Amino acid sequence: MKTIFSKLLPLAVAATLSTALCTAVHAAAPVKIGFLVKQAEEPWFQDEWRFAEQAAKDKGFTLVKIGVPNGEKMMAAIDNLGAQQAQGFVICAPDVKLGAAVERLAKRNRLRVISVDDQLVDGKGKPIASIPHMGISGYQIGRQAGEGLAAQIKARGWNIADVGALRIAYDQLPTARERTQGALDALKAAGLPVANVVDAPQSRTDTESAFNAANVALTKNAKFRKWVAFGLNDEAVLGAVRAAEGRGFKSDAMVGIGIGGSKTAQNEFAKPAVTGFYGTVLISPKRHGYETAVNMYDWITANKVPPPVTQTAGMLMTRQNQADVRKQMGF
Numbered sequence: 001m002k003t004i005f006s007k008l009l010p011l012a013v014a015a016t017l018s019t020a021l022c023t024a025v026h027a028a029a030p031v032k033i034g035f036l037v038k039q040a041e042e043p044w045f046q047d048e049w050r051f052a053e054q055a056a057k058d059k060g061f062t063l064v065k066i067g068v069p070n071g072e073k074m075m076a077a078i079d080n081l082g083a084q085q086a087q088g089f090v091i092c093a094p095d096v097k098l099g100a101a102v103e104r105l106a107k108r109n110r111l112r113v114i115s116v117d118d119q120l121v122d123g124k125g126k127p128i129a130s131i132p133h134m135g136i137s138g139y140q141i142g143r144q145a146g147e148g149l150a151a152q153i154k155a156r157g158w159n160i161a162d163v164g165a166l167r168i169a170y171d172q173l174p175t176a177r178e179r180t181q182g183a184l185d186a187l188k189a190a191g192l193p194v195a196n197v198v199d200a201p202q203s204r205t206d207t208e209s210a211f212n213a214a215n216v217a218l219t220k221n222a223k224f225r226k227w228v229a230f231g232l233n234d235e236a237v238l239g240a241v242r243a244a245e246g247r248g249f250k251s252d253a254m255v256g257i258g259i260g261g262s263k264t265a266q267n268e269f270a271k272p273a274v275t276g277f278y279g280t281v282l283i284s285p286k287r288h289g290y291e292t293a294v295n296m297y298d299w300i301t302a303n304k305v306p307p308p309v310t311q312t313a314g315m316l317m318t319r320q321n322q323a324d325v326r327k328q329m330g331f
Contacts, residue, residue: 031061033296034081034089034111035289036074038118039205040067043262044233044285045092048116051289052090059297070094075105082109087300090292092117096174099128112299114306116292118175132306134292136283138175141314142182142230144281145257148316149183149228150190152255152278160191164224166217166240168210168231169201176205176232179259183230196224200240205232207264210239218247227254234258234265234280241276251276259283261317261329269319279318284329287312 035052037045049065056063064086068074074094081089088111093102099120106113115133122128153160165187170176184197200217202209210231218227227249229240237258244254254276258265261282268277295306317325 031059031297031300032064032081032084032086033061033293033300034064034066034077034086034091035293036066036068036077036089036091036093038068038092038094040065040069042206042233042235043264044260047262047285048092048289051286052293055290055293055297059294061297063293064089068094071098071101074098075101078102078105078109078111082111086111088112088114088296090114090116090296091120093120096121097123097125099131103128103131112296114292114296114299116288118173119309121174129308132295132308132310134288134295134306134310134312135175136314137311138178139182141259141281141283142179142184143186144182144314144316145179145230145259146183146186147190148257148279148281149230149255150187150192152257153190153228156255158226161193161196162224163192163196163226163228164221165192165197166214166227166229166244167197167199168213168229168236168240169199170205170232170236171201173205173232179232180230183257187228198224202231202236202239205235207235207239207242210236211243212239214240214243215246218243218249225253229254229256229276230258232259234260234262237280238264238268238277244276249276251278257281257316259314261314261326265317266322269322274319279316281314282317282325282329283314284312284331286329286331 066077068077096118100122115131119133120128167180198217198221200213202213229237231237237256241256251274255278256276258280261280265280298304315325
């Protein structure tokens, strides 16, 4: 009996050490996190990536940045992350209705997933509760833009009944609808007639498509000699401002307030001449890039599940107060 025990003991010790070693190796496995965005060329997403890279540097994980402009590339990217043995990814999908596909592919590849900016929905249009989300209250920041426009109409002594309101629309995106609806409600509360609202649907969310949409709308509504403009982002409003300038509406007849506080807005503020681009509701890509990446890292390494929904706020920034606002927002 003693002889058998003495023979088995080294084997048991070896097995225990082997298990511990495997556990240690697994625990020490390098963390790899994907960060997928729908329009990698947009300044907002460039900033998100920049802050996510800072999180990777601070926490010591590998960040994989991938642009996913359509569903096909998105699905390929998720499978690619699985093949790279990543453990999770953050995503702003090209279409929120792809939520079920994202969840299915994440499970197939054993990847955790957090959505950012645009919340993923299922086949019935309901938010997917199992995917943690960090977003912005689109309606509230839209109201901030609208309230800023209403304040400028009053400050300039314009008769609000004679002002045209140019809504650069991208209604296929829920966030865009929420933002423009918030701005519209704020303007209506200030006395803007509904008949003065002019829709300008854009095909993409960039400046060029907004310019083209606004140009058509301004041509069809020449009766208005004063304009305000709002839309999904800074690029949409800048496109409207440029189109208005081409038709003779300078900063004394056009007021646009964007959303995002992107480099697009900062470049406009840096110009020596004041333009119709009055301001932007600054939202922080730092939280959306840095915090989501850290949340994913903590989820992977410490099984700390992120909050189901996190909403971030914005502040109205103009060329006059930009330094103070950026400081308050952590830039």
